[in-house]
Structure formats: C-alpha cells, structure tokens
C-alpha cells in the first residue's frame with residue numbers, strides 16, 4: 339500500500355532557524371499557502387487518490403478557508419500541532435496544550451473529530467513515552483511521527499520497524515504509521531518525501547516504490563514551489579530544502595499517475611492490526 343500525506347504549513351515553517359523560530363514573527367512573512375495548497379489538491383484529485391493532511395493549527399486559525407477546502411475535497415484533516423515546535427524541546431504540558439489547541443481549531447472548522455497526528459520534523463525521539471501518552475489522552479488514534487532512522491531533528495532509529503505497528507504506552511495504544519524505508523546502494527534511505535525524493539531520478543523513486551509493499555509519503559505545499567523565498571540556511575540544509583524544486587511537480591504528477599495512493603483512514607481499515615508488531619515505548 340502507498341499512503342499519501344501532506345503537512346500543511348507555509349514556506350517559512352522550517353525548523354531550527356533563528357529567523358523563523360519565533361511564532362510572533364510569522365505574521366511578517368507573506369503567505370504562499372493558498373496557491374500551493376490549491377495546486378496540491380488539484381493534482382491529487384486529478385489522479386483520483388485520497389490523502390491525509392496534517393494541518394498546523396496556526397494555519398487553520400489564520401486561514402480557515404484552506405482547511406475548509408481540503409475537507410470539502412474529501413480528504414482527512416489531521417493535526418501537525420498548533421505552533422510547529424520540536425517536540426523534544428517542549429515540556430509535556432506545552433506539547434499537550436499545543437496539540438489540544440490545534441485539535442479544537444481544526445474540529446471547530448470541520449465539525450469532525452481529529453484522529454491522526456504527525457510531529458513537526460518527526461521530533462518524537464526515544465525516551466519520550468509522555469508524548470505518546472498525551473496523544474492517546476487527546477483522542478488521537480493514528481500517529482505518523484516515527485522516522486525510523488537518525489536525522490537532523492531527532493528520528494527514532496531504535497524503533498525497530500518501518501512498517502505499521504502498535505505502540506504501547508502507559509495510557510493505552512496507538513496505531514503507528516512510520517515513514518517507510520527503501521534500500522539504495524546498500525543503504526537504507528527515506529525516499530518518499532523530502533530531499534531524496536526531489537534529488538533522486540524519477541526511475542529510481544519509481545523502482546523503490548514498486549518494491550515497497552508499505553510506503554508512507556510526506557510532502558509539503560512548499561516542496562513544489564520554486565518561486566518561494568529562499569531562507570538563509572547552512573549550506574547542507576539549503577541544498578536539502580531547495581534542491582530539485584523546479585522538477586518536483588512534474589515528478590510528483592508522473593508518480594501519482596503511475597501508482598495508487600490511499601489515505602490513513604483507508605490504510606487503517608486494510609491493515610490487520612492483530613498481526614503487526616507491538617512496540618512498547620515506556
């Protein structure tokens with residue numbers, strides 16, 4: 339199964355950059371969210387796929403029409419927190435308040451329960467069982483915050499599964515949809531979003547896709563926007579953030595044409611949860 343997901347945030351919601359870290363400064367940036375989300379919705383609908391959209395509560399509060407449009411298009415509205423902070427830098431109470439606020443904002447707009455979550459930058463790392471407990475407490479049933487390799491903003495290399503699993507934590511259980519991996523040049527990589535997706539030739543991405551029986555993708559509206567302002571980043575991050583933007587949309591279009599994609603709701607129903615690994619995070 340191939341699962342299509344997008345994190346709904348603006349071009350300036352990059353993590354760990356002094357210029358964009360402070361939520362109070364976000365009003366100073368000119369938003370590009372409307373046009374970029376429209377493009378995404380159109381292309382996904384054109385190919386007849388479903389998708390899950392992890393939306394920032396901040397975006398929802400400022401531009402509720404964007405959330406209404408995604409919802410009206412028949413896509414799942416999920417949460418990506420309210421203010422896009424790295425979870426491992428938050429205190430449990432801050433994390434809880436931030437997600438609760440995003441859930442309330444999104445539910446007020448759509449009138450539907452929010453049941454899926456993804457952490458900004460996949461920033462739930464080992465040794466944070468409270469994060470999963472908070473999600474359970476807030477009524478979240480499906481999580482897609484596990485990046486099962488080491489990475490800049492955390493990652494959870496010791497999770498032990500790049501396939502659906504049940505997370506057991508103090509407060510109960512969560513259905514986990516980790517980011518999937520592919521093998522290239524003898525190395526495990528994440529190819530279904532981010533820099534690798536844009537950097538690798540199309541045929542390599544397609545080959546890795548065909549080989550995967552579980553694929554979890556992650557895109558952002560800015561991933562297909564070559565006109566976005568370029569932020570002042572260290573060289574490697576600049577490369578990772580902006581490489582391949584020009585061709586990304588054409589590649590995405592072809593990828594959507596050649597493969598089937600579902601959202602997390604459909605995937606949830608298709609997975610036999612009794613047969614997946616149960617992983618304790620306590």
Ligand SMILES: [Zn+2]
Nearest residue numbers: 345347458459
């Ligand atoms: Zn994000």
